[in-house]
Amino acid sequence: MxxxxxxxxxxxxxxxxxxxxxxxxxxxxxxxxxxxxxxIEVKTSARARLDDCRGLELFLDQHPKTARVGLLFYxxxxxxxxxxxxxxxxxxxxL
Numbered sequence: 001m002x003x004x005x006x007x008x009x010x011x012x013x014x015x016x017x018x019x020x021x022x023x024x025x026x027x028x029x030x031x032x033x034x035x036x037x038x039x040i041e042v043k044t045s046a047r048a049r050l051d052d053c054r055g056l057e058l059f060l061d062q063h064p065k066t067a068r069v070g071l072l073f074y075x076x077x078x079x080x081x082x083x084x085x086x087x088x089x090x091x092x093x094x095l
Contacts, residue, residue, distance in 0.1 A: 003029060003040075025055045027070075037067035043074045048088035056086050 007014055014033035020026040029040040039059045043052050056070030072082065073091040080088045 003031070007031075019055075019059055021058070025058050027055045027059050030059070030067075035066060037063055039067055039070045041070070041072045042091070043072065046075050048072055048074045048076060048080055048082060050082055052088075053082050053086040057083060060085050 014031050017030040019030050027039040028042050031038040039056050041056050053072055060067050070086040072088040076090050082088050
């Protein structure tokens with residue numbers, strides 16, 4: 001919901017997509033703003049693991065000109081670089 005709320009404040013309004021391959025790799029959200037793409041994965045775990053960014057890395061490999069970095073949100077407390085192209089950032093989930 002926060003992504004959609006943020007989207008409404010942007011001009012021009014970015015598109016929000018879901019990405020999945022025929023083999024089952026996926027990315028939860030892909031934001032498209034002008035000519036740039038930002039893939040976002042969301043995990044509920046307290047630790048960000050290298051395995052969590054597999055779909056992000058595949059997406060980045062397939063879109064090298066339009067997507068240069070990926071973002072992994074998780075329930076931890078620290079910002080960490082998981083790979084040279086993927087950053088993990090904490091998110092607070094309110095129930």
